[in-house]
Amino acid sequence: MTVSVTETELRVFDLETRMPFHFGNVEVTEIPKVFLRITAEIDGETQSGTAMGGLIPGWFYKDPDMRLVTGLTNMIEVFRAGMDHARALEPAPTAFACWWSLYERQREWASETDHPPLLWSYGVSLVEQALIDAVCRRKDTTFAAAVRKNVLGIDLGCIYEELSTYEPADLLPAEPLTSTAIRHTVGQEDPLTDNDPTPGSRLADGLPQTLAEYVRRDDVNHFKIKLSADLERDRERLVDIAELLADLGVTEYRCTVDANEGYESVREFKRQWMSHTDEPALAALFERLTYVEQPLARDDAFTSATKGVLERWDDAPPIIIDESDGRIDSAGTALEYGYAGTSHKNCKGVFKGVVNACLIAHRNRTDTDQQYVLSAEDLTTVGPVELLQDLAVTATIGADHVERNGHHYFRGLDAFPESVQHEVLEAHGDLYRRHEEGFPTLDVQGGKIDLTSVVDAPFGVGTTFDSGQFTSIDEWIDQLHT
DSSP states (O other): OOEEEEEEEEEEEEEEEEEEETTTTTTEEEEEEEEEEEEEEETTTEEEEEEEEEOHHHHHHTTTOOOOOHHHHHHHHHHHHHHHHHSSSSSBBHHHHHHHHHHHHHHHHHSSSOOOOOHHHHHHHHHHHHHHHHHHHHHHHHHHHHTTTTTOOOOGGGTTTGGGGHHHHHHHHHSOOOOEEEEEEEHHHHOOOOTOTTTOOOOOSSSSHHHHHHHHHHOOOOEEEOOOOOOOHHHHHHHHHHHHHTTTTTSEEEEEEOOOTOOOHHHHHHHHHHHTTTOOOGGGHTTTTTEEEEEOOOSSSSHHHHHHHHHHHHTTOOOETTOOOOTTTTHHHHTTTTTTEEEEEEOOOOHHHHHHHHHHHHHOOOOTTTOOOEEOSSSSTTTTTHHHHHHHHHHHHOOSEOOOOOOHHTTTTTTTTTHHHHHHHHHOOOEEEETTTTEEOOOOOOOEEEEEHHHHHHOOOOOOOGGGGEEEHHHHHHHHHH
């Protein structure tokens, strides 16, 4: 097979949130969504492919002093660089080889800039997702089949030598999942009970707002709880959540906690964590804890001090990285430093996520002293493309619960053109349902979503809608700076 990218087009659609949410001390009230359409030459035949991403500079920088327009401009710059580099590449023998060349070209370019690795690599992954979509459509195969039959040419040993003798099918589940549990994120400011929203903040848009409402309506039983790194504040918040779940009769549940880089040192995190585990009112919650996500600032995660504490902490919870996962081999580095694993997000790379899943599976087979973890995270993914492609990957790697709050922070697909809403419902009537007020919304039943149509589609998306109805990137940038 020969693969090359010949044309690229980037467009933007602005979305406003139902309510604010926070990455640490950064508040988000709107997220522009970008749509990338590429034209690829695959074995001499032309095929288009589509990808979608979100412009949330606050997660990539965690800098409250950065002006929003600066962060958005930087994100567009890395996307454009990735598109330019992709078009300039020579034809490659596989999609994986094309991606690898693009990654190296983008890395060299970014070395002369101030863009952090998480950001410049996003410029690679957006092209990567569109290319995978194009290959799956041209080869008339699904993503799950393309990975297991290695139509995409994934070379595991290219990143981790210990995997050089394996194919993806040797380490991944035999079949993709056809359903997965929603892990509902409980932000630091999110209302818990029906009495929490103030009269001015109470929404009347037909969707749940509080944790209690989501539990009652959708039967969610997987939760991701945000920590502030303030001992007393977090203890009170955790106790409130534990008591609420008990009051609602939720006894069989799993939870994770996310510190979003909040702790000043690994020793401070350990001190606070041990204090929490000594609290009797939190015993039930911590019995159901699966892992802790990114307690330390990304630049402090891989230090000798951190490694020393993690290696000597016998009763430590499983701790994984997220924001520290900026390099292609960050997962392997994390394991060397005493972490239990990392997270998957399509914005960090699809091939990277598949390789990481294989690495974690290999370590779990060969090291019985520890349970290694690859989680599935992404707070704000939505349809009609982004969410579905991400779910296609998590289904393939076997993630049986995924963080998904896009349906919480946005009113389903209500903001999109009616034609887009109709096409999504037609192609994915198992994943979405038409809300009583007319708009498509995620169909969560018993705390789970049905992935059948996602798994059966080429790369998650069963329709090809016209992205030309969205704003061109040049026009959007002009509006941004006016």
